[in-house]
């Protein structure tokens with residue numbers, strides 16, 4: 042964490058062409074995307090709520106450092122899929138998950154798996170920005186403290202750093218103790234991303250992170266996601282096909298068949314959008330269905 | 332459901348506390364039964380309605396006069412409080428200008444908060460003398476009914492108020508579009524919609540009236556007798572317990588616990604009725 | 613049209629009747645009780661079975677009974693409410709049974725609590741007529757009220773907080789401490805005040821548990837007379853005690869009114885503080 046510490050007034054020089062109304066810290070480059078290494082491997086994942094199936098036999102690999110976009114019509118199980126990856130499905134009593142999910146080669150459903158640690162490593166951003174009803178600073182500090190970082194200097198440094206990373210520092214540095222819910226929607230969403238980043242996750246699951254935001258905030262968040270590429274592995278659900286095309290390295294297309302969601306096609310983003318193998322995919326990305 | 336190690340410990344403690352909370356009702360029923368046992372063990376339950384009278388010194392334990400006093404006063408109070416309570420709720424929702432509505436609601440809330448012993452005191456010092464002028468002795472079934480009605484009115488009014496408040500606006504709009512009069516709208520559209528919630532409030536109030544002790548103890552006169560008129564003094568089951576527990580021994584004490592059991596039985600019956608009412612709506 | 617007019621008339625008449633009765637009741641209490649009220653009345657010991665003197669020891673007993681009631685019932689209720697809302701699924705049989713039993717417990721008449729308290733705490737546990745017995749009996753009585761309001765408060769906290777907290781790898785205990793309980797605080801306070809109000813107004817459950825003795829209690833094992841019992845005793849068993857009964861009633865009602873107002877103020881204040889300063 043220390044190595045990433047930056048002085049707030051240095052970053053415009055590091056990114057001369059990218060001066061905007063917000064600031065963004067320099068992010069360390071991760072392993073390059075052109076040499077894909079599997080980080081999360083999902084095999085035959087099926088998921089049901091009570092007796093109604095929501096997902097059937099989904100298998101795909103998520104590659105380290107890349108952005109993977111999941112697209113598909115409403116109700117095809119994208120949110121359910123994301124929740125299964127960090128076992129947030131455990132919170133829903135009726136939800137049954139079967140199949141294998143390996144993270145770094147370790148089965149996440151292993152009884153010895155520490156779920157809290159798993160969730161710390163696989164962060165999640167929700168469609169609706171969800172800051173806790175406390176101050177901006179506390180929103181980031183609380184999870185840190187629960188994970189054992191309670192030294193004030195250290196956590197202050199992390200707060201500053203993650204807020205800079207998401208380009209929020211300049212906007213909120215004078216009112217860190219103000220209630221987080223007084224921020225605008227876009228700022229709230231970036232705060233939520235900062236909060237997740239503070240725990241140094243390896244994977245970020247984003248469930249339609251821009252769809253509750255206005256176009257400008259949405260562009261800001263999208264820009265941010267681009268910059269997170271490399272350092273974090275990102276799985277993003279989006280209904281905005283143009284956005285998926287712009288930012289993703291890989292794309293997966295979900296569809297409802299037999300009343301349960303399934304993965305129709307998965308591949309390089311370019312391939313999915315420009316030469317889809319499956320006619321459903323072709324129809325969906327060309328906008329004639331779904 | 333996934334629980335971390337900390338959560339598992341916490342969950343264990345919470346479960347223990349929950350068990351304790353849940354045991355209380357069982358304990359109450361157990362102790363009522365245990366204390367009634369000296370009389371119940373003979374197996375002649377009819378004695379409580381067939382004995383000549385209530386004379387514990389002579390081992391006569393007829394609780395019928397007290398039971399009928401309880402039922403009559405409850406019935407009387409309900410007859411008065413139900414229309415008044417529903418009228419209060421309708422006033423708040425549909426008739427009152429807004430400044431009056433909030434003030435009147437506050438009055439009802441304050442009435443709900445007045446302790447029963449204060450109602451009893453007022454009934455004894457103000458109401459009973461007035462009734463006495465009209466027809467002695469004043470402390471009577473009528474006085475008990477009036478005081479009880481005042482006590483349960485807020486329960487009915489407040490539940491009816493929130494039931495009416497929960498009706499979606501579309502129904503008002505539909506009724507208005509059909510050009511129904513205000514009373515027509517209330518009578519044929521809104522009241523039927525709120526019927527079961529209002530019913531639940533009335534049952535709640537019934538329970539309160541049956542179980543009320545202090546107020547009736549202070550204003551009903553406490554003569555054990557089958558009342559011939561509203562002006563007769565009566566003694567309810569609850570008042571009987573409060574009056575005699577202090578010196579009751581042996582079978583007499585057991586007889587008082589039997590009347591406690593009878594009260595519990597009525598309350599459980601009411602709870603069952605409320606459940607049916609809830610299911611059917 | 614005629615029906616419409618008639619209904620309006622009847623409704624206004626009922627409202628006027630009820631308001632008038634309320635005003636008369638309050639005026640009567642004030643009129644009869646005002647004369648004896650003074651600071652000395654609040655602290656002095658009663659004389660001549662309450663016909664003279666004040667209500668000092670009675671206030672102390674009442675306070676002790678209340679403190680005991682709340683300190684026993686509040687933690688137990690909070691634990692139960694947290695278990696029911698956060699640690700058990702909605703349709704589990706265990707929590708279903710518990711909810712039913714609490715619903716019935718809420719409607720048990722107070723005199724039955726008195727019988728139970730006498731048989732269980734005074735006789736079976738050997739606590740005798742004491743403030744301890746009275747407080748514990750009242751704790752049983754307010755338990756369902758507290759559990760209900762506490763659970764409602766917790767349930768009002770949006771599920772999204774629970775999800776967001778879990779997604780950050782927080783355990784349930786942390787989510788409770790940091791978000792759920794603070795969000796529920798206004799409801800917790802409101803519930804507490806409601807319970808205090810119920811307990812302070814209670815008479816029937818105390819007659820055979822905490823007793824009548826109007827001396828200053830030395831310990832929790834002493835019998836102590838609650839304010840409501842004092843009112844009852846003065847008006848029913850003491851000839852010439854009416855005016856003092858009215859004064860005590862006036863004090864009881866003012867206490868209840870204060871608790872009521874305080875609770876809404878506190879809840880409001882807390883809500884603001886939580887959002888701005890935490």
Ligand SMILES: Nc1ncnc2c1ncn2[C@@H]1O[C@H](COP(=O)(O)OP(=O)(O)OP(=O)(O)O)[C@@H](O)[C@H]1O
Pocket residue numbers: 090095114115116117118119120121122133135
């Ligand atoms: N908690 C739940 N309980 C029961 N069924 C659920 C639950 N959550 C989702 N479902 C069902 O599972 C299916 C998949 O839902 P999911 O939310 O994963 O879809 P989605 O692809 O994210 O849709 P959207 O694009 O609208 O967000 C839907 O049919 C939905 O009704």
Ligand SMILES: [Mg+2]
Pocket residue numbers: 119120121248
């Ligand atoms: Mg979704």
